[in-house]
Amino acid sequence: MDNVLSVARKLDSFGISRRREPVIAFGGGVLLDTVGLAANLYRRGTPHVRVPTTVIGYVDAGIGVKTGVNFDNRKNSLGSYYSPTAVLLDRRFLATLNQRHISNGLAEIIKIGVVKDRRLFQILESHGELIADERFQGITETGESVAVDVLGTAIGRMLDELQPNLWEHNLERVVDYGHTFSPRIEMHALPTLLHGEAVAIDIALSCVLAWRRRFITIDELERVVAVMARLRLPTWHPACEPQLLRKALADVTTHRDGYQRIPLPLGIGGVVFVNDVTNKELAEAATILKGLAFP
Amino acid sequence: MDNVLSVARKLDSFGISRRREPVIAFGGGVLLDTVGLAANLYRRGTPHVRVPTTVIGYVDAGIGVKTGVNFDNRKNSLGSYYSPTAVLLDRRFLATLNQRHISNGLAEIIKIGVVKDRRLFQILESHGELIADERFQGITETGESVAVDVLGTAIGRMLDELQPNLWEHNLERVVDYGHTFSPRIEMHALPTLLHGEAVAIDIALSCVLAWRRRFITIDELERVVAVMARLRLPTWHPACEPQLLRKALADVTTHRDGYQRIPLPLGIGGVVFVNDVTNKELAEAATILKGLAFP
Numbered sequence: 001m002d003n004v005l006s007v008a009r010k011l012d013s014f015g016i017s018r019r020r021e022p023v024i025a026f027g028g029g030v031l032l033d034t035v036g037l038a039a040n041l042y043r044r045g046t047p048h049v050r051v052p053t054t055v056i057g058y059v060d061a062g063i064g065v066k067t068g069v070n071f072d073n074r075k076n077s078l079g080s081y082y083s084p085t086a087v088l089l090d091r092r093f094l095a096t097l098n099q100r101h102i103s104n105g106l107a108e109i110i111k112i113g114v115v116k117d118r119r120l121f122q123i124l125e126s127h128g129e130l131i132a133d134e135r136f137q138g139i140t141e142t143g144e145s146v147a148v149d150v151l152g153t154a155i156g157r158m159l160d161e162l163q164p165n166l167w168e169h170n171l172e173r174v175v176d177y178g179h180t181f182s183p184r185i186e187m188h189a190l191p192t193l194l195h196g197e198a199v200a201i202d203i204a205l206s207c208v209l210a211w212r213r214r215f216i217t218i219d220e221l222e223r224v225v226a227v228m229a230r231l232r233l234p235t236w237h238p239a240c241e242p243q244l245l246r247k248a249l250a251d252v253t254t255h256r257d258g259y260q261r262i263p264l265p266l267g268i269g270g271v272v273f274v275n276d277v278t279n280k281e282l283a284e285a286a287t288i289l290k291g292l293a294f295p
Numbered sequence: 296m297d298n299v300l301s302v303a304r305k306l307d308s309f310g311i312s313r314r315r316e317p318v319i320a321f322g323g324g325v326l327l328d329t330v331g332l333a334a335n336l337y338r339r340g341t342p343h344v345r346v347p348t349t350v351i352g353y354v355d356a357g358i359g360v361k362t363g364v365n366f367d368n369r370k371n372s373l374g375s376y377y378s379p380t381a382v383l384l385d386r387r388f389l390a391t392l393n394q395r396h397i398s399n400g401l402a403e404i405i406k407i408g409v410v411k412d413r414r415l416f417q418i419l420e421s422h423g424e425l426i427a428d429e430r431f432q433g434i435t436e437t438g439e440s441v442a443v444d445v446l447g448t449a450i451g452r453m454l455d456e457l458q459p460n461l462w463e464h465n466l467e468r469v470v471d472y473g474h475t476f477s478p479r480i481e482m483h484a485l486p487t488l489l490h491g492e493a494v495a496i497d498i499a500l501s502c503v504l505a506w507r508r509r510f511i512t513i514d515e516l517e518r519v520v521a522v523m524a525r526l527r528l529p530t531w532h533p534a535c536e537p538q539l540l541r542k543a544l545a546d547v548t549t550h551r552d553g554y555q556r557i558p559l560p561l562g563i564g565g566v567v568f569v570n571d572v573t574n575k576e577l578a579e580a581a582t583i584l585k586g587l588a589f590p
Contacts, residue, residue, distance in 0.1 A: 001300065005296065005366075008366065008372075008373060009366075009367055012367060012369065012372060015549070017549070017552060017553065018549065018550060018551075018552050019466075019552045020552065020553075040375065041373040041374065041375060042372070042373065043372060043373075043374075043550070044361065044362075044363065044371075044374045044375055044376060044463075045375070045376070045462075066339065067339075068339065071300075071303065071304075071307075072304055072307060074307065076339075077303075077307060077337070077338060078303060078336040078337060078338075079336065079338075079339040080335065080336065080339055080340070080375065081339060081340070167340075168339075171314075254310070254312070254313065255313060255338070256313075257312060257313050257314045257315065258312065258315075
């Protein structure tokens with residue numbers, strides 16, 4: 001929030017025209033959210049344009065109308081719904097990222113694949129490493145067609161989910177997959193885990209829950225864990241201990257207005273929401289996950 | 296803004312349900328705005344109910360969807376458009392106010408009368424002092440009918456203006472009357488002038504501008520100044536000197552996107568917007584106003 005107020009102060013001293021001069025934000029998800037919220041608050045709303053320079057910015061934080069910042073050690077506890085005037089997407093920015101940040105963004109794409117688009121997941125299984133090596137720049141012909149396909153599909157599927165539910169009146173959100181336990185894990189591990197890395201762990205943990213309930217097969221569970229391992233994404237972290245997971249479950253129940261509404265995969269590409277995950281079940285899933293995780 | 300963040304912190308520690316437990320704000324305009332903005336930001340939006348306990352809260356700050364807080368010595372420079380779930384109006388709260396705060400709120404009602412409703416202005420001319428004495432409580436029969444009429448009319452006229460222009464896409468706002476020069480005057484004089492007192496000075500100054508352009512007669516100008524004097528509202532302040540008024544004119548031109556868009560009365564009950572007020576004209580009007588002002 002301090003950064004939001006610093007940006008607001010800069011907007012004021014720069015003396016921008018209230019309606020006609022958009023603020024242009026270049027950066028990753030955190031920056032886009034921070035500037036978006038400042039633009040929302042400054043004079044009750046100044047137009048802004050988002051130019052994501054990271055994979056998460058490109059396929060996730062740059063899409064939709066949400067802004068959010070951490071406050072008092074709570075992830076995204078302050079924020080707003082505020083639409084940018086435009087989001088300008090240029091894949092060339094992704095060439096500036098290191099491998100860890102490429103993988104970080106791929107976690108959000110895997111998320112969409114697992115619960116929403118089996119074909120997208122299969123492309124990541126076949127070509128995930130090529131995409132990561134080429135950083136979406138299309139150095140080879142296959143790399144080019146796959147990069148365009150993966151980014152376009154991920155964004156299209158996000159929009160399918162967000163557009164009819166812009167203000168989240170429906171709290172059963174498919175895109176919350178990977179975001180049930182990860183906020184606590186990410187905040188606890190700060191700064192050792194990136195956002196997508198915490199999401200990857202949540203994806204894997206949720207797959208174990210899904211497998212124990214027979215929503216996915218052991219083969220499907222292993223495929224999800226394997227694709228993340230090949231992309232050097234973690235699937236477990238020491239923070240995944242019973243006490244923290246219990247808190248995460250309580251948080252999410254408050255956050256989703258009294259019900260867990262946890263999205264779990266149904267096969268690869270489908271989803272089901274559950275409201276009855278127990279702390280015992282969760283602790284057991286974490287133990288199983290630890291055993292499955294690649295070193 | 297510090298107060299907004301304090302309220303957000305309290306909401307978090309209180310552990311409210313995100314969608315079903317509205318925050319209930321009791322207080323005047325500043326409090327309603329502060330809590331409204333905190334409710335807007337907390338988890339990207341928590342329902343809130345406004346219960347105004349001042350006249351300004353009742354007829355002005357409690358109406359509409361705006362929140363705003365001062366920031367870096369700029370009045371309302373941060374804020375949002377965020378609708379309350381409900382506004383609960385109970386005149387009995389107004390009995391708790393001292394005479395100065397009653398008059399403070401009457402300034403916003405005079406504003407509506409001068410540029411929007413001649414009948415409302417006439418009621419204030421005839422019965423303003425009775426209303427103030429009775430603090431809208433209807434101690435006499437006349438006092439009761441007049442209090443109900445004045446409050447209801449003021450709110451109705453505000454809603455007529457706000458409803459078709461909720462997000463202020465149209466920057467020619469009748470309700471900005473009295474709010475062109477007053478933000479600078481109010482901030483400069485802090486804490487000696489209340490909001491409505493600064494608005495009263497702006498109403499009078501704008502009437503002098505209107506009289507010099509022959510939009511109102513000298514008789515109409517004197518009637519406006521007289522009704523404010525009888526209600527013990529100031530119509531001049533030492534802050535009304537050329538340098539401050541020049542800054543106010545520059546502010547408002549930025550604020551209203553490159554044009555002054557200053558609402559001036561056209562007779563009593565009508566309005567016209569002007570874009571060509573000069574600093575010289577303004578300084579002369581202030582000098583005239585000083586001479587007109589009651590001691």
